[in-house]
Amino acid sequence: MENGEWKMENAMQQDGAQPTPNSRLSILDFSNFLIVANPLKALQKLAEAHRENFKIPVIGITGSNGKTIVKEWLHQLLSPDRCIVRSPRSYNSQIGVPLSVWQLNEEAELGIFEAGISEMGEMGALKRMIKPTIGILTNIGGAHQENFFSLQEKCMEKLTLFKDCDVVIYNGDNELISNCVAKSMLTAREIAWSCKDIERPLYISKVTKKEDHTVIAYRYLDMDNIFCIPFIDDASIENALNCLAACLYLMTPADQITERMARLEPIAMRLEVKEGKNNCILINDSYNSDLASLDIALDFLVRRSEKKGLKRTLILSDILETGQSTATLYRRVAQLIKSRGINKLIGVGAEISSCAARFEGTPERYFFPDTDALLRSGIFKTLHSEVILIKGSRVFNFDLVSEELELKVHETILEVNLGAMVANLNHYRSMLRHPETKMICMVKAAAYGAGSYEIAKTLQEHHVDYLAVAVADEGSELRKAGITSSIIIMDPELTSFKTMFDYKLEPEVYNFHLLDALIKAAEKEGITNFPIHVKLDTGMHRLGFSVDEIPLLIRRLKSQNAVIPRSVFSHFVGSDSAQFDFFTRQQIELFEKGSQELQEAFSHKILRHICNTAGIERFPGAQFDMVRLGIGLYGVSPIDNSIINNVSTLKTTILQIRDVPGEDTVGYSRMGHLTRPSRIAAIPIGYADGLNRHLGRGNAYCLVNGKKAPYVGNICMDVCMIDVTDIDCREGDKAVIFGDDLPITTLSDKLGTIPYEVLTSISNRVKRVYYQD
Ligand SMILES: *Cc1c(COP(=O)(O)O)cnc(C)c1O
Numbered sequence: 001m002e003n004g005e006w007k008m009e010n011a012m013q014q015d016g017a018q019p020t021p022n023s024r025l026s027i028l029d030f031s032n033f034l035i036v037a038n039p040l041k042a043l044q045k046l047a048e049a050h051r052e053n054f055k056i057p058v059i060g061i062t063g064s065n066g067k068t069i070v071k072e073w074l075h076q077l078l079s080p081d082r083c084i085v086r087s088p089r090s091y092n093s094q095i096g097v098p099l100s101v102w103q104l105n106e107e108a109e110l111g112i113f114e115a116g117i118s119e120m121g122e123m124g125a126l127k128r129m130i131k132p133t134i135g136i137l138t139n140i141g142g143a144h145q146e147n148f149f150s151l152q153e154k155c156m157e158k159l160t161l162f163k164d165c166d167v168v169i170y171n172g173d174n175e176l177i178s179n180c181v182a183k184s185m186l187t188a189r190e191i192a193w194s195c196k197d198i199e200r201p202l203y204i205s206k207v208t209k210k211e212d213h214t215v216i217a218y219r220y221l222d223m224d225n226i227f228c229i230p231f232i233d234d235a236s237i238e239n240a241l242n243c244l245a246a247c248l249y250l251m252t253p254a255d256q257i258t259e260r261m262a263r264l265e266p267i268a269m270r271l272e273v274k275e276g277k278n279n280c281i282l283i284n285d286s287y288n289s290d291l292a293s294l295d296i297a298l299d300f301l302v303r304r305s306e307k308k309g310l311k312r313t314l315i316l317s318d319i320l321e322t323g324q325s326t327a328t329l330y331r332r333v334a335q336l337i338k339s340r341g342i343n344k345l346i347g348v349g350a351e352i353s354s355c356a357a358r359f360e361g362t363p364e365r366y367f368f369p370d371t372d373a374l375l376r377s378g379i380f381k382t383l384h385s386e387v388i389l390i391k392g393s394r395v396f397n398f399d400l401v402s403e404e405l406e407l408k409v410h411e412t413i414l415e416v417n418l419g420a421m422v423a424n425l426n427h428y429r430s431m432l433r434h435p436e437t438k439m440i441c442m443v444k445a446a447a448y449g450a451g452s453y454e455i456a457k458t459l460q461e462h463h464v465d466y467l468a469v470a471v472a473d474e475g476s477e478l479r480k481a482g483i484t485s486s487i488i489i490m491d492p493e494l495t496s497f498k499t500m501f502d503y504k505l506e507p508e509v510y511n512f513h514l515l516d517a518l519i520k521a522a523e524k525e526g527i528t529n530f531p532i533h534v535k536l537d538t539g540m541h542r543l544g545f546s547v548d549e550i551p552l553l554i555r556r557l558k559s560q561n562a563v564i565p566r567s568v569f570s571h572f573v574g575s576d577s578a579q580f581d582f583f584t585r586q587q588i589e590l591f592e593k594g595s596q597e598l599q600e601a602f603s604h605k606i607l608r609h610i611c612n613t614a615g616i617e618r619f620p621g622a623q624f625d626m627v628r629l630g631i632g633l634y635g636v637s638p639i640d641n642s643i644i645n646n647v648s649t650l651k652t653t654i655l656q657i658r659d660v661p662g663e664d665t666v667g668y669s670r671m672g673h674l675t676r677p678s679r680i681a682a683i684p685i686g687y688a689d690g691l692n693r694h695l696g697r698g699n700a701y702c703l704v705n706g707k708k709a710p711y712v713g714n715i716c717m718d719v720c721m722i723d724v725t726d727i728d729c730r731e732g733d734k735a736v737i738f739g740d741d742l743p744i745t746t747l748s749d750k751l752g753t754i755p756y757e758v759l760t761s762i763s764n765r766v767k768r769v770y771y772q773d
Pocket residue numbers: 442490571611612613614628629630631632638
């Protein structure tokens with residue numbers, strides 16, 4: 001492959017060492033290494049070749065929303081009859097897909113894989129690996145953010161997955177999808193389902209929503225049937241209909257479909273990280289209980305527990321319906337837990353308890369016959385400074401466990417989607433002209449409000465070259481929490497040099513006063529060659545050496561050896577807007593000249609950088625050696641305020657709903673005038689949480705169950721009121737202040753400010769909750 005670019009090496013042969021029975025061998029000693037020019041391409045080619053070995057039906061699922069749910073539900077619906085290999089979690093990317101396809105084995109009778117793309121042109125590689133015979137196109141979303149043409153383009157790209165399918169399944173009532181399918185002239189048979197058109201191959205004759213379930217009647221091949229699903233939201237219904245079509249195509253008898261649809265389980269799509277009592281961190285994973293997902297969750301646990309001093313604890317229920325014998329299953333579970341270095345296992349259920357002896361490799365072990373016994377045992381009081389993974393099959397009701405362990409605070413939370421942040425990182429990485437260009441990620445101001453530690457940790461895992469914070473204390477906090485990446489301090493205070501030396505935090509230096517003080521402090525400590533980052537002023541006129549100060553700067557730097565310039569940089573004034581392009585080009589020119597002058601005076605390489613987020617995209621020619629990614633990482637494109645991948649969601653819970661007569665007013669100073677008898681909900685978020693008071697009095701809205709609920713009257717310090725007269729909702733329902741369906745830029749536009757300000761205004765008392773898709 002790869003024109004003979006493969007090279008194979010075997011670690012043992014290379015060492016020439018023979019393993020003796022007693023020597024401790026690591027897995028690397030038995031590994032073969034393939035050295036390739038492009039590991040991703042090689043991985044994909046391997047997956048393609050592997051896929052060729054299987055002549056089985058393979059379902060490929062793509063679309064904007066619902067891929068993972070459709071995949072998991074199909075697994076629930078079809079697995080009793082056949083051995084299925086499917087993507088773990090949402091492994092649907094350029095790396096996730098080959099890892100998924102790689103799992104195909106001799107026993108497999110059906111494959112179910114998701115394909116997700118973030119850019120045009122990516123689907124080709126995914127198609128070659130998945131080679132689906134059955135295609136499912138789930139919902140194409142995002143209509144509120146993008147125009148129809150870009151959606152259509154996206155849809156067409158997605159459909160290329162299905163070029164060689166035998167059958168394609170989609171929502172025939174969705175005009176966009178129907179048009180695209182028609183335009184892409186697939187040769188496949190189509191099962192378009194429709195609630196409107198009786199001529200469609202699968203006609204949905206009636207959908208009736210009840211209190212807690214939906215009854216669906218359908219006609220397929222002239223036969224009428226009916227089934228229920230235990231969900232009532234539109235997205236679940238659409239997902240279920242896509243599953244129905246696939247089951248029918250695979251000739252699943254109608255009575256089996258009916259029976260299994262009624263038992264569909266909800267899919268929690270993510271690993272939730274929450275703060276627990278007694279300095280514990282909780283990772284809640286009620287996703288599904290098979291070995292593959294356990295492995296992923298354990299990996300996540302291990303990465304979170306590297307933070308100093310936290311032990312690793314696993315609360316695990318019986319793993320149901322894996323098709324393996326109890327003995328084999330728990331032998332493998334025990335191996336997995338041991339290899340991940342779990343300190344404490346709390347097993348719940350008859351089966352895992354019966355295998356207690358197998359877990360001897362884990363230092364502390366406790367077993368309980370059921371969840372009730374666990375809750376009554378008092379063991380939770382003994383959990384201290386631990387990272388606890390809670391993983392249970394649904395029947396074990398582990399919600400009760402996490403509720404018990406969770407630290408209860410203010411009901412208003414900022415949810416941070418780490419997966420979306422990584423997607424944004426990759427989005428901007430893909431814009432780098434040269435792969436070796438380095439990247440600084442800005443985590444100043446508590447990572448633009450998202451919370452420094454988790455963000456920094458995730459960025460470190462993705463090997464960004466530098467993190468940048470504003471002040472030394474932010475940097476030392478990260479160090480204490482275990483962050484080892486290089487860290488730049490953008491605003492070094494004269495009083496914090498010691499902290500910087502102690503924690504190896506590299507300061508920006510912007511004038512002689514600061515430079516001299518730094519050199520003096522370093523010399524006093526006997527420090528040499530401490531890296532600094534020289535800032536040039538090319539037009540911002542905020543901080544920085546002017547270009548004509550460079551000769552003096554060079555002389556000063558050369559006259560000492562306490563500090564050494566690691567990089568030289570400048571900052572754009574208006575790189576986001578074409579209006580300032582002339583000025584931006586002047587800045588680049590001035591920077592080019594100034595930074596070169598500095599470089600020429602030294603024999604070591606000094607990294608040059610000027611691009612912020614907007615610069616990376618709009619001035620790729622100015623990416624130099626390094627770029628500084630800020631707002632884009634957090635999901636907002638500074639160029640047009642569009643959302644790339646939404647990272648943060650600010651949400652709260654309705655405390656109370658009241659009917660208020662039409663002639664009354666709501667809130668302070670009687671500013672909330674009603675025009676009709678209204679239902680008014682109170683939510684526990686106010687200006688002290690960062691909800692700007694100017695959004696009140698009907699100037700903006702939040703979302704309750706997907707519908708707009710305007711703020712009524714003045715926003716108070718800790719609470720505000722919203723109008724839910726036209727919304728079907730109850731106390732305890734969620735209200736979304738901003739998030740996937742209500743872009744933060746809607747709020748910043750309303751306020752006449754920038755999204756940066758809205759993000760960084762969210763106060764500390766709002767708990768940050770992290771999750772990974
Ligand atoms: C904050 C900051 C950035 C990042 O700017 P974005 O517009 O968020 O990309 C880059 N460079 C410097 C010096 C900064 O202070």
